Amino acid sequence: MPSFVNPEKCDGCKALDKTACQYVCPNDLMMLNPDLMKAYNREPEMCWECYNCVKICPTQAVEIRGYADFVPLGATVTPLRSTDSILWTVKFRNGSLKRFKFPIRTTPEGEAKPDGGFAVQDDINSNALYSEPEALGLDEVATL
Amino acid sequence: MANFETVEVTTDLLIVGGGMAACGAAVEAAYWAKKSGLKVTLVDKAAVDRSGAVAMGLSAINQYVGLKDGQNSMKDYVDYVRNDLMGITREDLVFNIARHVDSSVHLFEKWGLPIWKDAEGNYVHEGRWQLMINGESYKVIVAEAAKNALGMENIYERIFIVGPIMDGDRCVGAVGFSVREDKFYVFKAKSVLVAMGGAVHVFKPRSSGEGLGRAWYPPWNSGSSAYFTLKAGAEMTCQEVRFIPVRFKDAYGPVGAWFLLFKSRATNGLGEAYMQTRAGELENWKPYGKVKPVPANLRNWLMMLDVNEGKGPIFMRTDEAINKIAESEGDEKAAKKKLRELESEAWEDFLDMTISQAILWAATNTAPEQKPSEIAAAEPYFIGSHSGASGAWVSGPKDMAPEEYFWGYDNMSTINGLFCAGDASGASSHKFSSGSHAEGRIAAKAAIRFVLDHPEDVNVDTAAIKEIKAEILKPLDIYAEFSGKTVTPDVNPNYILPKMFMFRLQKIMDEYAGGVSTAFTTSNTLLERGLELLSFLREDAAHLAAADLHDLMRCWENVHRMWQAEAHVRTLLFRDETRWPGYYFRSDKPVMDNENWLAFANCKYDPDTGDWEMIKRPVVHIYNEL
Ligand SMILES: Cc1cc2nc3c(=O)[nH]c(=O)nc-3n(C[C@H](O)[C@H](O)[C@H](O)COP(=O)(O)OP(=O)(O)OC[C@H]3O[C@@H](n4cnc5c(N)ncnc54)[C@H](O)[C@@H]3O)c2cc1C
Ligand code: SF4
Numbered sequence: 001m002p003s004f005v006n007p008e009k010c011d012g013c014k015a016l017d018k019t020a021c022q023y024v025c026p027n028d029l030m031m032l033n034p035d036l037m038k039a040y041n042r043e044p045e046m047c048w049e050c051y052n053c054v055k056i057c058p059t060q061a062v063e064i065r066g067y068a069d070f071v072p073l074g075a076t077v078t079p080l081r082s083t084d085s086i087l088w089t090v091k092f093r094n095g096s097l098k099r100f101k102f103p104i105r106t107t108p109e110g111e112a113k114p115d116g117g118f119a120v121q122d123d124i125n126s127n128a129l130y131s132e133p134e135a136l137g138l139d140e141v142a143t144l
Numbered sequence: 145m146a147n148f149e150t151v152e153v154t155t156d157l158l159i160v161g162g163g164m165a166a167c168g169a170a171v172e173a174a175y176w177a178k179k180s181g182l183k184v185t186l187v188d189k190a191a192v193d194r195s196g197a198v199a200m201g202l203s204a205i206n207q208y209v210g211l212k213d214g215q216n217s218m219k220d221y222v223d224y225v226r227n228d229l230m231g232i233t234r235e236d237l238v239f240n241i242a243r244h245v246d247s248s249v250h251l252f253e254k255w256g257l258p259i260w261k262d263a264e265g266n267y268v269h270e271g272r273w274q275l276m277i278n279g280e281s282y283k284v285i286v287a288e289a290a291k292n293a294l295g296m297e298n299i300y301e302r303i304f305i306v307g308p309i310m311d312g313d314r315c316v317g318a319v320g321f322s323v324r325e326d327k328f329y330v331f332k333a334k335s336v337l338v339a340m341g342g343a344v345h346v347f348k349p350r351s352s353g354e355g356l357g358r359a360w361y362p363p364w365n366s367g368s369s370a371y372f373t374l375k376a377g378a379e380m381t382c383q384e385v386r387f388i389p390v391r392f393k394d395a396y397g398p399v400g401a402w403f404l405l406f407k408s409r410a411t412n413g414l415g416e417a418y419m420q421t422r423a424g425e426l427e428n429w430k431p432y433g434k435v436k437p438v439p440a441n442l443r444n445w446l447m448m449l450d451v452n453e454g455k456g457p458i459f460m461r462t463d464e465a466i467n468k469i470a471e472s473e474g475d476e477k478a479a480k481k482k483l484r485e486l487e488s489e490a491w492e493d494f495l496d497m498t499i500s501q502a503i504l505w506a507a508t509n510t511a512p513e514q515k516p517s518e519i520a521a522a523e524p525y526f527i528g529s530h531s532g533a534s535g536a537w538v539s540g541p542k543d544m545a546p547e548e549y550f551w552g553y554d555n556m557s558t559i560n561g562l563f564c565a566g567d568a569s570g571a572s573s574h575k576f577s578s579g580s581h582a583e584g585r586i587a588a589k590a591a592i593r594f595v596l597d598h599p600e601d602v603n604v605d606t607a608a609i610k611e612i613k614a615e616i617l618k619p620l621d622i623y624a625e626f627s628g629k630t631v632t633p634d635v636n637p638n639y640i641l642p643k644m645f646m647f648r649l650q651k652i653m654d655e656y657a658g659g660v661s662t663a664f665t666t667s668n669t670l671l672e673r674g675l676e677l678l679s680f681l682r683e684d685a686a687h688l689a690a691a692d693l694h695d696l697m698r699c700w701e702n703v704h705r706m707w708q709a710e711a712h713v714r715t716l717l718f719r720d721e722t723r724w725p726g727y728y729f730r731s732d733k734p735v736m737d738n739e740n741w742l743a744f745a746n747c748k749y750d751p752d753t754g755d756w757e758m759i760k761r762p763v764v765h766i767y768n769e770l
């Protein structure tokens with residue numbers, strides 16, 4: 001089904017002006033039911049299972065149930081994303097479990113410097129982009 | 145008419161889209177613009193942090209040339225791309241991207257993207273051109289640099305761009321609407337850079353129930369780049385060069401690591417390896433059939449020959465591959481350790497970029513080290529940055545483009561002030577995430593140069609905008625007027641809803657233009673009939689209805705898809721040969737005709753007359769052909 005919301009966990013993002021899952025879904029699927037103050041996926045058959053709503057939900061209310069037209073029941077894949085790594089728990093249909101942890105970034109959040117600290121140049125007519133040639137690790141940009 | 149406030153934004157450079165190419169463009173444009181006191185604005189239908197094809201993450205950077213370490217030469221990359229595309233490629237564009245792509249990769253690393261390193265500190269390669277990454281946050285990191293460069297005040301999210309604003313033969317902006325509030329947006333700009341990705345759901349997908357959204361290509365890229373550039377009157381190229389990926393069946397998990405890193409074989413249901421048993425077929429597609437690596441479409445083709453003879457299913461021999469590597473470790477303890485390492489790498493490959501595949505493995509109790517998994521050809525997609533080539537026909541770089549390919553500014557389309565990058569520009573395949581980013585930077589620098597050369601204010605015809613606004617909002621009006629005329633609004637003789645419109649398009653394309661159900665085969669007569677059916681669909685587009693803003697977006701997404709479809713069908717018809725078996729097969733013209741068709745098949749829509757023009761353009765080499 002793609003993503004679905006556990007009503008016991010969803011708090012509607014505490015009535016902030018936009019909910020986290022609605023903010024992030026690249027396909028504009030997550031909606032808030034204003035009467036219930038609960039989120040839902042309005043078009044499950046257009047969900048890519050990209051997990052962005054799952055990863056961003058502050059209360060872990062969003063889960064994914066594999067597409068019914070080709071995925072047997074019973075498995076879950078659950079992420080827990082922190083600022084520098086992600087922990088995945090994979091539960092098999094037969095009950096066995098696997099856990100994996102992977103790094104997601106090497107720098108503090110928000111601090112990406114556009115020029116990457118490479119020397120910049122200021123000739124708009126040259127072949128070099130602004131952080132080149134240093135960002136290339138070369139003395140000059142290749143030509144024929 | 146629906147009562148929408150009109151919001152006007154005036155800027156110097158407008159970047160349309162927020163994916164890899166757009167984020168590259170933002171970083172580069174911000175620098176040059178600041179120097180000259182210019183303004184740069186970016187607009188995306190989604191949230192830049194997680195928009196486009198990289199929204200979920202990726203497990204590899206697919207283009208890294210490694211020039212600084214002398215790993216490869218520029219010619220190596222150009223040869224690879226030209227040969228993979230069966231001889232049809234703009235070598236000047238491929239060269240231009242390849243000479244800059246490494247600097248995008250080095251920037252990603254500085255921004256915080258974890259790229260795998262070996263014990264000596266060198267990048268770990270998946271294949272010759274591919275680097276392994278821990279890429280869950282790839283898009284977040286690339287977007288962060290773009291946001292830091294532009295400032296959030298210059299970024300508009302959740303605005304769906306419908307089409308261009310023209311001033312004669314110059315593109316001077318874009319129109320669209322918010323999907324959050326009743327607002328119509330008019331962006332006026334001295335130049336416009338289109339980077340709205342490729343298209344999916346033009347063809348009927350294999351899964352059509354709940355799994356409809358699980359196409360390989362993300363359901364949110366719907367051909368907006370193609371529509372925008374076509375409607376501006378820009379010449380388009382390679383509209384016939386769709387891409388069909390072979391991936392793990394149904395969930396479309398990536399196979400690159402399996403083939404390249406783990407050196408896995410694929411076999412048919414009888415245990416035969418089609419790359420060996422069918423090798424003779426490659427003779428028919430010489431000279432490209434004989435190059436290494438074998439072009440992607442030909443690898444598909446050999447597999448399809450087996451499938452069409454009923455020799456499926458096709459299996460990736462994951463068990464064989466993993467155990468072979470583990471056993472080569474020598475003693476049993478080392479082999480066990482290696483096995484665990486490989487297992488984790490295999491799962492990460494999915495978890496970073498196709499989580500559905502991990503669910504499917506878990507739900508079918510699949511342990512890759514114990515049993516093989518099925519692979520299959522997906523449905524056709526339009527993704528000019530990957531192994532397809534569709535997009536706008538753009539100018540090459542001054543220092544090397546042959547004169548036929550040069551008209552002033554890198555990556556400018558045949559329309560003044562309209563630049564394209566990533567999936568939006570054609571005939572420069574195999575740029576992938578990193579090359580799209582680099583190409584966005586190239587195009588942005590040129591676009592700023594264009595603005596400096598053309599500083600005069602642009603002219604926007606207010607009456608024309610009013611008309612466009614009415615046309616864009618019309619599906620809301622139709623719904624408001626007619627939805628009460630039936631007891632339930634979903635079946636109503638006065639209109640067509642966007643999802644049914646999409647299904648009709650998909651059925652036409654599937655059955656007449658070589659989709660899954662005809663084993664990717666078509667012919668002149670099938671295509672002519674398809675065009676006839678598309679013309680009815682085009683008329684019916686005027687009767688699309690939308691209950692709300694979300695549906696209004698769905699209406700226009702599907703109109704965009706329909707235009708991508710028409711450009712595709714017309715170009716399939718024009719190219720009177722089969723050049724890319726494995727992507728599509730013309731049953732009436734089953735062989736490659738290098739004498740007449742080693743050329744680009746271009747097309748152009750004339751917005752004034754509504755006519756299509758088909759144009760043959762020469763392939764001019766910058767290096768000797770093989
Ligand atoms: C499944 C998959 C796996 C891939 N794997 C790899 C890999 O391992 N390594 C690699 O290097 N590359 C990989 N690629 C290729 C890579 O993702 C693309 O080459 C790259 O994202 C293209 O960049 P782009 O900017 O053209 O498009 P995208 O990055 O897709 O960006 C398109 C942007 O346009 C916006 N948009 C679309 N329509 C509109 C509209 N109407 N109005 C406003 N905004 C709009 C979208 O929201 C998005 O921001 C993969 C691609 C796919 C689909
Ligand atoms: S992000 Fe989570 S808590 Fe917030 S609305 Fe969505 S599901 Fe509910």
Ligand code: SF4
Nearest residue numbers: 025047048050051053
């Ligand atoms: S998984 Fe992705 S596409 Fe599906 S609802 Fe969540 S964010 Fe949207």
